[in-house]
Amino acid sequence: MSTMRPRESYRPFTIAILLMIVGILVSFEVYQLREPARVAAEESRDRILATTAGRELFADNCAMCHGEQGEGVDGPPLNDSTFLHTTLDSTIFSVVGSGVPNTEMPAWNQAHGGPFTDEQIGDLVAFMRSWESTAPDRAAEAMKGDPQEGLAIYAATCTVCHGAEGQGTPLGPALNDVHRLASFDDDWYASTIADGRPAAGMPTWGTVLSPVQIRDLIALLRAWERGEKVELADPAELLQEAIHELSHGDLPAVHELLAQAADRATGELKQAIEEAAAAAESGDTGALEKALDRATELGGSSEDMGGMDMDDAGDADSGAGAMAPAPGEAEARTALADLASGNPAGAVSKLKVSLALASGPLKEAVEHALMDIEAGKADEARTVLEEALTMGEG
Ligand code: HEC
Ligand code: HEC
CATH class of the missing domain: 1.10.760.10 (Cytochrome c-like domain)
Structure with missing residues (x-):
């Protein structure tokens, strides 16, 4: 019996220790379970704060060159899956910090004379990184x-x-x-x-x-x-395109666009556009302008469009009392300017377009000019073109 006594007296103690060990194990287990969640929550809170701060810095300092959404304006797009997948945070951090010498991209880090602390640059990186999951593949899109x-x-x-x-x-x-x-x-x-x-x-x-x-x-x-029918959005858009082409003096293109606009319009608007198309075909710029005015008024276009373009067309018409240039004439004129500035290669490409559009004496002159340039006689090409173009004016 006496041998049992000490054991009996230790039992509560042993149980207490066991319980303590179990308690420690359990609480450690719980801690282990909770800690990553806590760290993750803290990290994501930090990331959200950084992203928010970075968004503001980006809008104020970078958007003018890289676009509000990083789509690229004068600077390259940054919101691009290839760029983001292949560029580490540390690389973006250092490019932004030190800038790209001899380009528009300034240095932003105080160490390089810029306005931002390392933390702010980190915020910018976090903001750019936040695009990654939804960033478009711009190279592939451009190829499409x-x-x-x-x-x-x-x-x-x-x-x-x-x-x-x-x-x-x-x-x-x-x-x-x-x-x-x-x-x-x-x-x-x-x-x-x-x-x-x-x-x-x-x-x-x-x-x-x-x-x-x-x-x-x-x-x-x-x-x-694929058998899909592609359409320009609406008559308004076609009208706008037509007015744009008119400012280049390209009447066949104006006619074509108006004919398509008429197909898509109805009622009075259709009538006005058809009149304009007929005027474009016959080269009557006065009537063309009037009809375009009416079409524009009839709601064939948005309010802020055209006004200026129409005035331009009006000026061109009233100035010098001349007709709109003949088809292919505008291109021949720019070709002549290229020749005058010693750029026959530039002239050739414009003359080819002129050749496709021009008719009658202008077309013949353009053909001659092209042959002259090919034969290395750029001066003769100039004379031929000058004569043809002044003839058109007289
Ligand atoms: C004045 C225009 C301009 C401003 C403002 C500007 N950038 Fe740039 N950025 C550029 C240009 C241009 C380049 C391309 C440089 C080159 O040719 O490599 C560039 C390149 C970059 C690149 C590298 C892109 C790549 O494909 O390698 C990053 C990242 C970048 N800019 C981030 C920023 C951030 C962030 C800001 C604002 C803090 C900013 N930029 C402000 C013009 C600008
Ligand atoms: C001045 C008239 C003219 C214009 C303007 C013109 N083409 Fe052509 N195109 C032709 C002629 C003629 C051929 C046939 C050449 C031949 O027989 O080898 C042709 C052939 C083609 C072919 C090859 C067709 C095939 O199946 O072999 C394509 C593609 C083409 N043109 C696209 C265009 C596009 C796009 C434009 C506008 C940017 C355009 N063309 C403007 C006259 C023109």
Whole structure:
């Protein structure tokens, strides 16, 4: 019995220790479970604060060059999936801090003479990082092209020869043929449009249109291939385009755009636009302007558009008492300016467009000028053009 006693007297003590150990283990377990959540909550609170501070700094200091949403204005887009996926926080931190020498991008860190502390730069990085999950892939988007943009270019540039819907005209083949579209890839179309086939009557567009514009045109062709109908938003937009083309003196383009606007308009507005289209076709700029005025009043456009453009057109008309320039004349004039400034290559690209649009004596002069330039006789090309252009004025 005596041997049992000490054991019995220790039992409560042992139990207490066991309970304590269990207690410590349990509370440690609980702590371990809670701590990451607590740290995470604190981190996300810090991140939210930093992002909010960064958003304000960005709007005040960076948006003018990089865009409110980082979409890019004069500076490059920053809200871009490729940029954000491939650039570490530390890299963005140091670029923003030290700027990019010899570019518009200033240094922002106080260490480099800028206004911000390291913490503020960190806030900016946090804000830019917050775009990452939704950032668009701008390179891929730019490669895709926009069929609506394409149609605006097409209507002003290609319809003359290929028809409003790509159905073809006596001047150029159909472009909306599904089988033909399926047999050539985008690269083929891009080079065909850019290089043209001058000998066969297809002008060279690569020197006139940008690669982005050519991609937009291809996006339009692909939409036709899929059987989609692409339309410019409404008559107002077409009217606006037409007024814009009028300010360049490109009457065939004005006519084409107005004809399309008339298709989409109804009632009195349709009538006014049709009158304008007829006036554009016959080259009667006085009547054209009146009809455009009426169409604009009839609600064929938003209030803030046109006013200035219309005045410009009016001035051009009243000034010198001249008609609007003949088709292709504006291009021939800019070509002449290129020749005068010793840039025959620039002149050639403009003359090719002029050639596609001009008719009669102007067309002949442009043909001669092109041959002269090719033969290295830029001075003779100048004389030929000067004569043709002053003849048009007299
Ligand atoms: C005056 C215009 C301007 C302002 C203001 C400006 N940037 Fe820039 N930023 C640029 C230009 C231009 C570049 C491209 C420099 C180059 O050619 O590499 C650039 C580049 C960057 C880059 C690197 C992008 C890349 O693709 O490598 C980051 C990041 C950047 N800017 C962030 C900012 C932030 C943040 C601010 C405001 C604190 C800011 N910028 C203000 C013009 C500006
Ligand atoms: C002055 C008339 C004219 C204009 C303007 C014109 N084209 Fe053409 N285009 C042609 C002619 C003619 C051909 C056929 C050339 C040939 O027979 O090889 C052609 C061929 C093409 C082809 C190749 C078609 C095929 O299936 O082989 C494409 C693509 C094309 N043009 C696109 C355009 C685009 C886009 C524009 C506007 C930017 C445009 N063209 C403006 C006259 C024109």
